[in-house]
Amino acid sequence: MLKVENLSIRFRRSTMPRPVVDGVGFGVRAGQSVALVGESGSGKTLTCRSILGILPRGAEVCGGSILFGDRDGNGGDGGPVDLLRLSRAGLRAIRGSRISMIFQEPMSALSPLHTIGDQTMEVLRLHGHCDRTVARTRCLAMFERVGFPDPVRAFRSYPFQLSGGLRQRAMIAMAMVARPRLLIADEPTTALDVTLQAQVLALIKELQGETGMAVLLVTHDLGVVANMADAVVVMRAGRVMESGCTADVLGRPLHGYTRKLIAAAPGIPAAFAAAPEAAAAAAEAAAAEEEDAILQFRGVSKTFERGSTRVRALDGVDLSIRRGETLAIVGESGSGKTTLARLAMLADRPDPGGTLLFRPQAGTPPLDLLAASGPELTAYRRLAQMVFQDPYASLSPRMSVGEIIAEPLAIHDVCDRAERRARVRALMAQVGLDPSWTSRYPHAFSGGQRQRIGIARALALDPRLLICDEPTSALDVSVQAQVLDLLEAIKERLGLSLMFISHNLAVVARLADRVAVMRAGRIVEEAPPAALFSAPLHPYTRALIAASPEPDVHRPIDVATVALGAGKPDLWPEPFRPDADGRPPSLVEWSPGHFVRRHAERRAA
Amino acid sequence: MSESPEHYVDTRPYPDPEGAGAATRFDPVASNRRLMLRRFLRHRLAVLSALFLGLSYLSLPFVDFLVPYGANQRDVEHLYAPPQAVHLFHEGSFVGPFVYPTSGHPDLKDYRWRYEVDESRPMPLRFLCPGAPYRFLGLVDAEVRLVCPPPGASLHLLGTDRLGRDMLSRLAIGAQLSLTVGLLGIAVSFAIGITLGGMAGYFGGWIDAGVQRLSEILKSLPELPLWLALSAAVPAQWSPVTVFLCISVILGLLDWPSLARAVRSRFLALREEDFVMAAELMGASPARIIRRHLLPNFASHLLASATLSIPSMILGETALSFLGLGLRPPATSWGVMLNDAQNLMAVETYPWVSLPMVPVILVVLSFNFLGDGLRDALDPYHDD
Numbered sequence: 001m002l003k004v005e006n007l008s009i010r011f012r013r014s015t016m017p018r019p020v021v022d023g024v025g026f027g028v029r030a031g032q033s034v035a036l037v038g039e040s041g042s043g044k045t046l047t048c049r050s051i052l053g054i055l056p057r058g059a060e061v062c063g064g065s066i067l068f069g070d071r072d073g074n075g076g077d078g079g080p081v082d083l084l085r086l087s088r089a090g091l092r093a094i095r096g097s098r099i100s101m102i103f104q105e106p107m108s109a110l111s112p113l114h115t116i117g118d119q120t121m122e123v124l125r126l127h128g129h130c131d132r133t134v135a136r137t138r139c140l141a142m143f144e145r146v147g148f149p150d151p152v153r154a155f156r157s158y159p160f161q162l163s164g165g166l167r168q169r170a171m172i173a174m175a176m177v178a179r180p181r182l183l184i185a186d187e188p189t190t191a192l193d194v195t196l197q198a199q200v201l202a203l204i205k206e207l208q209g210e211t212g213m214a215v216l217l218v219t220h221d222l223g224v225v226a227n228m229a230d231a232v233v234v235m236r237a238g239r240v241m242e243s244g245c246t247a248d249v250l251g252r253p254l255h256g257y258t259r260k261l262i263a264a265a266p267g268i269p270a271a272f273a274a275a276p277e278a279a280a281a282a283a284e285a286a287a288a289e290e291e292d293a294i295l296q297f298r299g300v301s302k303t304f305e306r307g308s309t310r311v312r313a314l315d316g317v318d319l320s321i322r323r324g325e326t327l328a329i330v331g332e333s334g335s336g337k338t339t340l341a342r343l344a345m346l347a348d349r350p351d352p353g354g355t356l357l358f359r360p361q362a363g364t365p366p367l368d369l370l371a372a373s374g375p376e377l378t379a380y381r382r383l384a385q386m387v388f389q390d391p392y393a394s395l396s397p398r399m400s401v402g403e404i405i406a407e408p409l410a411i412h413d414v415c416d417r418a419e420r421r422a423r424v425r426a427l428m429a430q431v432g433l434d435p436s437w438t439s440r441y442p443h444a445f446s447g448g449q450r451q452r453i454g455i456a457r458a459l460a461l462d463p464r465l466l467i468c469d470e471p472t473s474a475l476d477v478s479v480q481a482q483v484l485d486l487l488e489a490i491k492e493r494l495g496l497s498l499m500f501i502s503h504n505l506a507v508v509a510r511l512a513d514r515v516a517v518m519r520a521g522r523i524v525e526e527a528p529p530a531a532l533f534s535a536p537l538h539p540y541t542r543a544l545i546a547a548s549p550e551p552d553v554h555r556p557i558d559v560a561t562v563a564l565g566a567g568k569p570d571l572w573p574e575p576f577r578p579d580a581d582g583r584p585p586s587l588v589e590w591s592p593g594h595f596v597r598r599h600a601e602r603r604a605a
Numbered sequence: 606m607s608e609s610p611e612h613y614v615d616t617r618p619y620p621d622p623e624g625a626g627a628a629t630r631f632d633p634v635a636s637n638r639r640l641m642l643r644r645f646l647r648h649r650l651a652v653l654s655a656l657f658l659g660l661s662y663l664s665l666p667f668v669d670f671l672v673p674y675g676a677n678q679r680d681v682e683h684l685y686a687p688p689q690a691v692h693l694f695h696e697g698s699f700v701g702p703f704v705y706p707t708s709g710h711p712d713l714k715d716y717r718w719r720y721e722v723d724e725s726r727p728m729p730l731r732f733l734c735p736g737a738p739y740r741f742l743g744l745v746d747a748e749v750r751l752v753c754p755p756p757g758a759s760l761h762l763l764g765t766d767r768l769g770r771d772m773l774s775r776l777a778i779g780a781q782l783s784l785t786v787g788l789l790g791i792a793v794s795f796a797i798g799i800t801l802g803g804m805a806g807y808f809g810g811w812i813d814a815g816v817q818r819l820s821e822i823l824k825s826l827p828e829l830p831l832w833l834a835l836s837a838a839v840p841a842q843w844s845p846v847t848v849f850l851c852i853s854v855i856l857g858l859l860d861w862p863s864l865a866r867a868v869r870s871r872f873l874a875l876r877e878e879d880f881v882m883a884a885e886l887m888g889a890s891p892a893r894i895i896r897r898h899l900l901p902n903f904a905s906h907l908l909a910s911a912t913l914s915i916p917s918m919i920l921g922e923t924a925l926s927f928l929g930l931g932l933r934p935p936a937t938s939w940g941v942m943l944n945d946a947q948n949l950m951a952v953e954t955y956p957w958v959s960l961p962m963v964p965v966i967l968v969v970l971s972f973n974f975l976g977d978g979l980r981d982a983l984d985p986y987h988d989d
Binding site for chain 1: 611612613614615617640878879880882883884885886887888889893897898901902
């Protein structure tokens with residue numbers, strides 16, 4: 001139905017001799033799902049944008065053809081047309097009605113000034129399918145189909161009144177309402193939490209089954225591919241590396257790059273699921289260890305006031321990071337994990353009542369950070385360092401890498417200039433950067449390299465505690481794996497304690513000694529990864545685990561589990577449900593070292 | 606999809622993801638400043654404007670040497686004389702640069718001056734010759750000029766005004782005041798704007814609210830009457846230089862709100878950046894954060910916004926002087942010269958008296974182009 005042949009795209013003013021998309025070819029058959037996979041800069045988005053003729057300014061197609069023809073023959077002569085040579089009017093007739101698109105960021109793709117209903121109806125009205133009342137009925141039917149709890153209200157809502165998941169559903173409704181033959185989805189779930197992603201992907205699949213449309217899915221996530229696509233096209237630097245049906249490509253990858261991608265894709269190791277006894281043993285060992293917490297939260301809450309509304313970001317969190325361990329905190333957006341990191345760094349103060357204890361050395365009395373005075377705080381700032389999420393925003397563009405890494409040394413006035421320079425070089429070598437690059441500026445580095453710079457800066461003062469706030473979520477998978485390796489190696493070598501915050505269970509699985517799962521400001525389950533992944537107890541944890549897509553066609557997402565766990569707490573199975581007055585159950589130690597928020601067994605009976 | 610599509614593999618070598626390839630298209634060693642310069646040089650109009658303005662400002666100290674007449678030197682034989690041409694050939698033979706002498710007589714019927722060119726006597730120009738005395742750089746008495754009129758003839762390339770003063774010379778000398786009033790005014794408005802805007806952005810709270818309200822009040826006042834009132838307060842017996850300083854300060858005092866706002870919003874935006882947060886968490890003091898992390902990141906933006914607000918200063922001076930409330934004769938500025946163009950009759954009969962508009966337009970446009978170019982060059986996402 002869609003046939004892309006030998007497509008090349010280049011940037012007009014680029015100095016690069018090679019086009020950014022170079023001789024790409026693939027086909028999509030009616031009813032089929034094809035995934036374009038690749039890391040950032042591989043040209044996958046440009047390729048799919050060229051299909052609808054919405055290339056960014058400065059980019060131009062310099063060769064090839066994109067043939068589109070739907071077999072129903074409602075496109076006039078019914079023969080395939082070359083979308084690249086079609087007139088503007090011809091292209092407009094196809095856009096939205098026969099080929100439609102879902103964008104990555106639903107907030108910026110929806111107009112803030114129009115209601116969802118008006119925007120969706122516009123698609124039908126523009127293509128002259130029907131009058132207002134019919135359009136309205138069809139929109140409402142579509143809203144119901146994509147899972148809006150109250151379609152009439154959604155029809156009247158503005159985008160800002162909807163949550164991220166509902167917005168993406170609205171986008172899908174808008175793309176689907178004219179019953180297109182081809183749906184192009186450009187990273188449709190990248191901006192969403194995993195549980196939402198699972199549900200949105202399931203929705204697209206269902207709709208595809210109903211209407212028989214073809215889907216062209218653009219993604220960087222092999223897990224999504226395994227769950228969604230019949231065929232896959234792997235792209236790298238503007239070229240197709242490997243293509244074929246999904247089971248073949250993911251099961252028996254023939255190209256070196258595909259193999260690397262699959263190896264780098266974070267997954268929850270199957271070994272965990274296979275060995276519950278080993279998990280239990282590990283949990284017991286962990287519990288038996290003497291409690292020597294480097295950082296301890298006790299009853300910490302945090303309330304943000306925004307105008308008249310009060311938001312409880314953290315609600316009575318008890319947590320301790322043991323010396324030399326990696327504690328991972330996992331949760332979706334809004335779960336309070338970043339607030340926890342900010343509190344740990346004393347960037348914010350918790351509500352009165354909680355305490356934060358810091359033990360610089362084993363066996364010494366702990367220091368109460370909230371009551372600490374100036375010099376004690378300064379000392380804490382040396383011993384606890386943070387690695388930020390966004391490697392682009394966290395480095396000042398006007399300072400050279402050498403200056404950036406030396407900045408903590410300068411702030412604490414640690415050593416003289418020559419010594420500082422030597423330390424910067426040593427630190428750069430330690431994080432795998434060439435020490436001769438000290439005079440370069442951040443813009444000359446890739447995302448992964450920048451994150452290494454951020455890690456080097458955090459290590460400059462010989463900290464004991466490293467707080468990493470989603471350090472890999474902005475990076476490509478292959479780079480992500482390297483940064484995780486680096487963090488692991490550094491932690492081993494320097495004996496650091498790590499507080500690792502992530503929304504991705506799979507990332508955490510390989511790194512953590514203990515995992516705490518957070519939801520709505522509370523810890524719902526806490527256990528060593530072996531125990532957590534082999535025998536998750538809490539429905540929310542189960543949903544998170546079920547929702548992370550695996551790059552394996554034989555392990556599809558279990559949508560029912562996801563929907564149950566990510567849904568309202570009132571729908572959870574009895575022992576986990578909140579009380580009648582809305583109080584959640586308290587955290588109990590279910591098995592040694594494995595805590596879960598549920599009622600005791602007798603109350604469940 | 607029963608029949609499986611062929612399993613295609615590209616066998617050509619591919620760029621290795623772990624290879625240490627260049628991360629960007631740019632020269633990796635180049636500093637941000639160099640990259641900005643490169644982007645700026647791509648903006649042709651801005652480069653042209655920068656060259657024009659650079660030459661103009663560089664020539665300001667030497668203006669007296671470059672022009673044939675003094676600012677208030679009168680040529681009573683040539684009142685309202687039209688622009689004269691410089692010729693090279695006389696009756697087919699090469700003579701070198703020369704002018705034909707002109708003589709004027711009053712036309713009592715139309716009540717205006719008429720000038721006749723005597724095309725029989727070519728009078729060559731003299732170069733590096735003694736002319737009307739002036740003080741070079743305000744320090745040394747000098748009288749050497751680049752070019753002087755031949756004895757017995759005049760050299761009014763752009764004509765003369767009501768009192769027989771050479772327009773070209775006055776334009777060039779007037780530039781000294783007109784171009785610098787903008788810089789002085791910007792200095793004043795910068796000092797106020799950065800201080801107040803920075804305070805508002807960094808401390809927030811009631812300081813922010815106070816500065817914001819004050820700037821809103823200032824912005825809401827009608828500009829022209831306010832200028833008029835303030836300049837009317839300048840005592841008439843003050844020397845031209847004092848008046849000039851006063852005018853600059855007045856313009857600066859009224860211009861700071863927009864700058865303060867720019868500074869404040871930059872401050873607010875930068876404060877939220879992760880790298881500022883990182884510095885805070887490393888234990889850096891507020892002073893260090895402002896100096897090392899905030900200032901370098903917005904200095905360039907300030908430069909661009911300053912460049913864009915100089916034109917309003919120049920226009921302000923011109924407008925005030927045009928109305929007779931800014932600089933006053935014997936000081937010479939473009940506004941003072943345009944004051945003569947108030948008389949419609951004069952403009953109609955002697956159109957060259959409104960020529961000072963041309964440099965005003967050129968300079969204002971150049972500053973705008975330059976500011977645009979700077980702003981684009983500083984925007985890292987522009988055209989990459």
